[in-house]
Amino acid sequence: MPAPLNTPAALNPLTTLAAAVAGAAITTAVSSWAVSLAVALACAALAVRSGVAGRLAPAAAVILAPFWLSLLVMHGLFFPEGRTVLADWGAARVTAEGLRFALDMGARTAAYVMVFLLFSFTVRVPDLVAVMSARRVPPQFGYVLASTLTLAPAISGKLARIRRAQESRGLVLGGGPLRRLAAVRLQMVPLVLSLIEDAGERAQALDARGFNGSRARTSYRDVPDTAAQRAFRAVALLLAAAAVALRLSGQWPQLQGPQLQGFAMLWPLGVPA
Amino acid sequence: MSQPSRTLPAPGQAAVRNRRLLEILGAVSIAATFIFLVLTQPADITNGLAGGSTLVALGGFLLGAILLIVGVLPTLPTSTLVLIPVALVLNIALGQIMGSTGLPFYFDAIGTVLIAVLAGPAAGAATGALSSVVWSFINPTVLPFAAGAALIGFLAGLAARYGLFRRFYLAPVAGFVTGILAGVVSAPIAAFVFGGTSGVGTGAIVSAFRAMGDTLLAAITKQALISDPMDKAIVFAVVAMLAYALPRRTTLQFAFVRRFNVLAGKKQDAPDA
Amino acid sequence: MTTVALLEARIEAFSYHGDDADVLHDVDVAAAPGTLTAVLGGSGSGKSTLGRLLAGWLSGGNSGQFRGTLHLRPSALRRDSDRRAAPGDSGPLVFHGTPDDPRINPALWSEHVGFVPQDAAALLSTVGSTVAEELAFGLENRGMDRTLMHAEVLRAADSAGLTALLERDPATLSGGELRRLAVACSAITRPGVLVLDEPLGSLDAAGAASVQAMVRRLLDSGTAVVVLGQAVDELALSATRWLVLDGGTVTAHGTPGELAGSPALLHSGVVLPALADDSPGPRRRTADRHPAPTGPGTENSAPAVLELDRVSFGYPAGKHQTGPGVLGDLSLAVRAGQIVAVTGPNGAGKSTLLRHVNGLLRPLRGAVRIEGKDIAGIPTGRVADRVGLLFQHPRDQLFERTVLREVLFGLDRKSGAAAEAAARAALTAVGLGDQLKAHPHELPASRQRLLALATVLAREPILIALDEPTVGLDRHGLVRLDEALGAAAERGAAVVMVTHEVAYARATAHRVLELRDATLHEV
Structure with missing residues (x-):
């Protein structure tokens, strides 16, 4: 979701993007639940400071709550590799290793989700599109991104209009799941039809307005950048690269933990443990 | 041509070759990452998911998806490009609704498959990858699945190219096969990056397999083999239904539909039209 | 007409893919600088197809088959403003309805012939977050320098009466404002010819007046304007020339004075001003079987529907x-x-x-x-x-x-x-x-x-x-x-x-x- 247009954005979108990518990469490379939780909390604090917490909190909750629940059930109750059994109910077995695994995964995903949501809730998409087009990213990419965000409310408005029109024609919405499914089908047809027809019209309008990517584009919008931000981006990306390289080379100090065995068993070409 | 200034020349060959190279590199990156994940010592995901596999899975799949996007996007005609935002809104809206029901289905590929049927495999692959990238602005957890989404779009386009949408009953079959492949490719992401699945419904299925003693990757792959083929069969059938509800003038605007006779069965459907 | 037409179109036949019947046949249109041509026709007469064809939106074989010629001459308007050498008159483009027909480059064509479709919102890019950015979209794509672009946007906004709305989100505009924005987006590259499809359609009186004033300014600056419409409205009445389109072909052409009340116009589905007459005409319903009650509280035995x-x-x-x-x-x-x-x-x-x-x-x-x-x-x-x-x-x-x-x-x-x-x-x-x-x-x-x-x-x-x-x-x-x-x-x-x-x-x-x-x- 784009930030409202009237809030002052002090930072260049590339700076916040670099910070988000570096944050996610370093957290993944460090791979410690304490660090992950610290990153997630730091993001929450930043969200409060930049005034997006009210919109970010429900978005994050919708993603993380079912995920955490799913992890807790999945690994908390069923973790065949676990040794330290805390409770045993036949098929379901609570193990310390399983809980630890769920905590690790839950914390790391929380950090990842918070970092990127903070970016997307604070970035101004028109600015992002403008800097991308200045960096020779194909203009089509910026188009798809900006247009999707513009079209989403327009399409939900259109769907509401179709629903009203069809109710007025005698379609009773509601009832059993099959009736609901049939109603959805009837709404999808005019929705998709008019969306495709509108899109065909828009394609010709875009062509006529010179949008074919064959010429270098300029941008009406001027997005400020500073030397300090450029330096920060370079440092953040270098740190991320270093952390990833360290992890991949196997030089990272190993934390002790239970080993999961036999993941390759499913695969005929699997390497023996 | 008497007025080269106002008419279009034939497309340049060199540019096309460069784009093709990017597409191939993207596909190679995705395939190599998958093979690497399956072949390498996967035991290292246990202790705090210490990130080697996680970083490789994230980096390799994302790099492949981005190469595909950059390679394909500039080659698409504007009439296809403007459909992508529409497809993304359909994907995201239906995906969000389905995600909130708790059922083990996704329904987040209807837009992608629709584009693939109208505009071909390359457009489908780009749409799938873009869908994940743009959706990640409100739900970052879908970003790592970009490669799987691209594969779905690509396979749907191939199915359309070889006439599987000419018969209504063949479309779900093609969807079923696509679902098997897409599920197998996406399972390592769920296992190595998130340590589980994000939905409650899918999580319950994984737990059931874990309770029977399966490894995490095996359990998630089996869950994917239950959910994905059914899901994609339904999605392909819905798209076939939509494609046949469209007026002929609209579908025939697409060169891909005209050239490969994608919806030939339509003639028998409405001989008087 | 003494001036040479900027655009001359001769349409022998045009049909959409999948349709056997021609949508248009035997239509000639010419647009001269500073003139207003009104193409009048009922629903299904083919006037929107004609607009698209003139705008170069339908050539190239993607939409249908076209036989005929399009002849564009350089406009004085552009030679003054465009720093690049305007292409000279190099004769008509000839279309045979075959795959090797010339394919019009819509971006370059639109610098000479601008088009605003019936649904004005379709012209908007959907990526401009403000009216100013939407106006600038066509200039950005042409790689215009930012300082120059700002000046051009201000000029275009001024002539469309949108100066006060430059920072507004295009999605919040009223019908009349949206129509003016769309026309300004097409006119920003100063094309010699502008084709407007139903520019007053579904606007209320105030919105219609503002669009009409804008068209007047464009005509005064020497633009050739072609209006497609299905009603003889004020804009059509002020036209230099009328073409009546019926069943895909021109059934009558001439000045408004010559054609008003002509059989061709009556036969076409064009809505005539008589219908919009303010005095209660003979069409007024008289057979009201239930005398109109004087107010909502009127007593009557049967309940109201x-x-x-x-x-x-x-x-x-x-x-x-x-x-x-x-x-x-x-x-x-x-x-x-x-x-x-x-x-x-x-x-x-x-x-x-x-x-x-x-x-x-x-x-x-x-x-x-x-x-x-x-x-x-x-x-x-x-x-x-x-x-x-x-x-x-x-x-x-x-x-x-x-x-x-x-x-x-x-x-x-x-x-x-x-x-x-x-x-x-x-x-x-x-x-x-x-x-x-x-x-x-x-x-x-x-x-x-x-x-x-x-x-x-x-x-x-x-x-x-x-x-x-x-x-x-x-x-x-x-x-x-x-x-x-x-x-x-x-x-x-x-x-x-x-x-x-x-x-x-x-x-x-x-x-x-x-x-x-x-x-x-x-x-």
């Missing part, structure tokens, strides 16, 4: 800035056989009022009664058995593959075996009896509205409610609508419509009311 009893309604605060109450203590009674029209400017709450009659909106206070029964708590889909509501956008209501199936949908539940006969009768009544197998979305806009009307008529509702029924209808369509409404009233149905066209309301309804200050006033 529709009764709004002291209805108040307001949208939740914050969503709309129109004030707390859109409807306040509003009462209205419509009897069997009576046709009531509600007029008022855009934004007065006419559509809000109409949505109360079938329960799409529920009153905050007061009651809505159909045949004396309160509809509170009854779902709209059930109320629809007795109340047929027709919206402005017919496409939203159509979802079947053929015209006949569209009308049949849900009808068998109500009428059983007689459904097919009822559907065919309703389609014949609106003049679609010969198009049963056509795809609803491929019909021209006017016939889509009539089809939506047929879906309502076939169910024989006791109350018919219409939202802006005249918008998009050509004269043939208006006649069909009029006949259908007359027949429905004859059979005893009540009709309530909202429209911004006061003259039409006077000509058609037994009783005309104005919605003003959240309540109804007798006119």
